[in-house]
Amino acid sequence: xxxxxxxxxxxxxxxxxxxxxxxxxxxxxxxxxxxxxxxxxxxxxxxxxxxxxxxxxxxxxxxxxxxxxxxxxxxxxxxxxxxxxxxxxxxxx
Numbered sequence: 645x646x647x648x649x650x651x652x653x654x655x656x657x658x659x660x661x662x663x664x665x666x667x668x669x670x671x672x673x674x675x676x677x678x679x680x681x682x683x684x685x686x687x688x689x690x691x692x693x694x695x696x697x698x699x700x701x702x703x704x705x706x707x708x709x710x711x712x713x714x715x716x717x718x719x720x721x722x723x724x725x726x727x728x729x730x731x732x733x734x735x736x737x
Contacts, residue, residue, distance in 0.1 A: 677727040688716025
């Protein structure tokens with residue numbers, strides 16, 4: 645049984661609208677993930693900068709510098725892994 649032309653065009657328009665909404669939601673999700681990663685980098689950069697700017701013994705300064713780099717790297721890795729896991733759980737894979 646053939647589908648009438650107006651019904652077929654309506655179905656195409658509905659599918660295009662749903663696909664556009666899905667793409668916007670996916671883009672928004674990854675933009676938020678990117679912003680969280682940038683926040684981790686900013687926090688890590690701040691801690692690293694404290695190691696350079698504070699008047700501390702050399703050993704303590706290196707601890708702050710290494711901690712800042714670790715905070716930035718670990719924050720980004722954990723955020724991206726969680727975002728990928730959450731995305732697969734939502735059924736986008």
